[in-house]
Amino acid sequence: MPQIFISPSKYVQGPAVTSEIGQYVAPLGKKVLILGGIRSIEAVKANIIHSLALHNVQYHIETFQGESSDNEINRMCMIGRNEKADIIIGIGGGKAIDTAKAVGFELDVPVAIVPTIASTDAPCSALSVIYSDEGVFERYLVLPKNPDLVLLDTEVIAHAPVRQLVAGMGDALSTYFEASACARARARNIAGGTMTQAALAIAELCYEILLRDGYKAKIACERKVVTEALSNIVEANTLLSGLGFESAGLAACHAVHNGLTVLEETHPYCHGEKVAFGTLTQLVLENRAMDEIEKVIDFCHLVGLPTTLADIGLENADPKQIRLAAEAACKEGETIYNMDMEITPDKVYAAMMAADALGHVYKQSKETVWMQSSSLVL
Template sequence: MTQIFGSCNRYVQGYGELEKMHQHVNWMGTRFFVVGSPRRLASLKEIIQEAMMEAEDLVFEEFGGECSWAEVDRLIQMVKDSGSQAIIGVGGGKVADTVKVVAHQCGIRVVIVPTIAASDASTSAASLLYREDGTIEEVLNFPESPDLVLVDTRVILYSPVRLTVAGMGDALSTYIGGKVCYDHYYDNHFGAKGTHTALAIAKLSYDMLMQYGRQAKKAAEQQVITHAFNAVIEVNILMSGLGFENNGSSIDHSFFFGTLALPDREEQVYHGEGVAFSTCCQMVMNGASNEELDEVFQFCVDVGLPVTLEDMGLTDLTEEEYNIMTEAVLQEVFTQNSPSDVTFEMVLGAYKTADAIGKMYKAGGKLI
């Protein structure tokens, strides 16, 4: 049995850490190419310039807005023309995914500076490529993970609270889906079996969410740094990333992706928010106990993650729409990573029962 554990080369997290960037990247070379959204570059460019004064060359370029092949090809040419030895992505998941592709294609180092804690894209060795209309074109997997993930908690602190909570929703799925893969010897995202280390990280991420998630949201609302806030940022960005890649994915995301198959229904939730409800559905389908369901549903209600279809922006669903969602779940590749064969009836039952349980918890009821 082959087991693989992969991770970013180095992870740095701290308040004001962006001001120390050069000491973290100077081993990569002297010429750097920085990509960020117009808004992020407007607020952080001066800090980065001052931090990187010792660099021989520092080129800034605004992100085009979509992680597409057109944007990747544009940046590849600019990076080659600049002679840069490393690319630095400053922003959210799409910026991170874009610079990972560019770095791989150019054979240079890659640094990710997440400005939100809404997902675990920063640490992963994969990128989602989108078409210009916003639909997913392909998933790229790289033989290497990012060289450095640099998290300045001061930057994260002033990002929208809802995005940090969405990151908790994405992280919530890490252990619940990963344990299914570990227990049943399904391959992880590196094409091998998971390790004890990987499962321990995933379990710790879940435990820390339960312990610190509610506090962390309160701190984020007050825009103050606390132990709980720091802990949850580490969970959302580092532990969730290591956990999902190294354990693998089950049906924890599939129920969310099923909702995206509905025609004429606009997506109204962030990725992590949708994953939270999807994870609730997985637990119902896999026969979680009342105690297990109570912990997760109550947590989601407390921090403001979706627990009903209405929370997902899906009201007055028709049976035809339920059928569309259910069939889409059955087509998702990771749906097959389940304890037993997944049927139409199981998926439909999970959607409707999770929704009913969520309504009960929002009304003040409980399973135990």
């Protein structure tokens, strides 16, 4: 089986780069369908429209309806055909971006991606995650190529909700552990081959940057400023995690996320928040050393990522519900089968419950330390 590494044609990141998008888009097409949520488009609309006009690129803006579902993809395709669009620009978060990539594929036109939040590793990948109109995971749509352009304005990210940046860290957190699992199993990656050493090194670098700069980036985002730490985390969340997961592979972390989507209580939570809990579940499933698990839990606690089922809306969940999520994580074709072990719903259920217990123990120990230190001060 060949080793395969894939990536977007061009990645542009920096302050105010949305004001330069015209120079990158003009060689790709002359009539753009811009799709994204209302707030996402408003965040970059003035810069983008001015830049497109400077480069004689026409545009039509269409509001994304919220789910990267077959119905929404078909609706956007119809609009694209009617407008004779020869390039798609997807603006916003993961679901708008995945819809744009799918529409570009269906219309056979170039795709440019402009994330307004660094919440997932979707922007760089040749993959769209398809959900039902109700938000339940349905399938992965593997695309023949990556986006032609990914353009990420760090000033826009700095002014976006902090929770979204942290959720992106949760998504990126899984990259190294899933890559490691795929390396041990010699599993196929998203591109249909095995991983290169470059992909594994990128995944490991992604994890190192998260631990080093994650908390500092969160603080910068809270103050709405672009620092070196914030720029590094934006790159880790978007480029490094995107290249890492796609060219190294996915395993249990994302499969557990997909399983959790069958439970309506989890729908208000971000993709990366559920992936973070999926990462803890994978570590338990692999029976990783406690120091490794504690390092991940400590990071999650520091930046504000979930470590328990209660943190993703399942505080009062019946064990039968968790078992349903475990069964969904083990559906035929799921990435959990890239693990180098026998996988059963019972094992996944047990790992989810044990991960939840470890998260609770960690929280209780932190509270105890805080209470002891407070009593000493008093």
